[in-house]
Amino acid sequence: xxxxxxxxxxxxxxYKRSSDVNKGDPQLEVILKYIPTDRDSFVVDAGCxxxxxxxxxxxxxxxxxxxxxxxxxxxxxNYIIASMNAMPFPDCCIDFLYSNSVIYYLDNPSYAIxxxxxxxxxxxxxxxxxxxHVFRWQP
Numbered sequence: 006x007x008x009x010x011x012x013x014x015x016x017x018x019x020y021k022r023s024s025d026v027n028k029g030d031p032q033l034e035v036i037l038k039y040i041p042t043d044r045d046s047f048v049v050d051a052g053c054x055x056x057x058x059x060x061x062x063x064x065x066x067x068x069x070x071x072x073x074x075x076x077x078x079x080x081x082x083n084y085i086i087a088s089m090n091a092m093p094f095p096d097c098c099i100d101f102l103y104s105n106s107v108i109y110y111l112d113n114p115s116y117a118i119x120x121x122x123x124x125x126x127x128x129x130x131x132x133x134x135x136x137x138h139v140f141r142w143q144p
Contacts, residue, residue: 052107056081
């Protein structure tokens with residue numbers, strides 16, 4: 006699916022979802038399981054939607070966190086417009102990258118995976134999740 010189609014779907018449906026993170030949120034549980042405990046880690050939310058996890062992690066002490074997505078109206082300070090297929094980061098700079106329910110919308114997921122490999126520091130962690138029709142959400 007091309008970026009404009011993804012953006013259109015997101016703007017019409019998903020952007021309107023609550024920006025609150027609720028206790029027991031399964032995506033947050035996975036993020037918290039794998040995110041480095043060092044609050045100075047560079048953390049990126051690739052396909053951050055309305056920015057709720059960026060906002061939550063910022064409020065919980067992560068100093069260097071950035072979200073990106075395809076839309077222009079995300080209400081968080083640390084946000085840029087970007088695509089997983091062309092991440093605007095130098096090589097080997099990210100400690101932890103998470104992407105919730107994004108990978109299957111991409112025309113070429115293999116290319117996005119190669120971009121993730123490029124931007125992660127040695128020993129960095131990528132957490133890519135998705136949901137299915139069988140299980141509403143699973144890592």
